[in-house]
Amino acid sequence: MSDAAMDPPPNPPPPVVKTEQAEKKNNPSSSNHITLRVKDQNQNEVYFRIKKSIPLKMLMDGYCVKNRVELNTFAFLFDGNNLCPDQTPEEAGLEDNDEIDVFDHHLGGRALFLVLFSFAVLPLA
Numbered sequence: 001m002s003d004a005a006m007d008p009p010p011n012p013p014p015p016v017v018k019t020e021q022a023e024k025k026n027n028p029s030s031s032n033h034i035t036l037r038v039k040d041q042n043q044n045e046v047y048f049r050i051k052k053s054i055p056l057k058m059l060m061d062g063y064c065v066k067n068r069v070e071l072n073t074f075a076f077l078f079d080g081n082n083l084c085p086d087q088t089p090e091e092a093g094l095e096d097n098d099e100i101d102v103f104d105h106h107l108g109g110r111a112l113f114l115v116l117f118s119f120a121v122l123p124l125a
Contacts, residue, residue: 032051032052033050034050034097035047036049036094036099037097038076038100040101046066046067051089053089054089055085055086056084056088056089060085063102073104073105074102074103074105076100077100078093079093
């Protein structure tokens with residue numbers, strides 16, 4: 001008999017146990033970071049990768065610094081709803097690769113016209 005026939009069978013490999021950390025490495029969607037696209041009225045896009053748990057003010061400030069503008073001159077919207085600087089992406093319902101729209105704040109406009117128009121058509125007593 002050969003030596004190979006007398007050797008005991010090799011031990012089976014230990015079972016593979018996935019840890020939470022290994023899951024995050026293998027599955028980027030479970031990461032605590034997301035990528036958000038910020039698009040302005042001229043269709044210019046800026047991408048930000050931020051943590052889901054930090055306030056959106058960080059993203060808003062970053063956008064304003066990059067574009068050399070003041071934060072209070074813009075409105076940031078997601079699905080037509082204003083985003084609050086104190087909200088986190090999780091609280092706002094933002095997910096990876098979502099788009100945030102940026103619009104200039106416009107003061108005045110049609111509301112003033114409607115007020116003036118309504119006074120003009122009132123009958124004089």
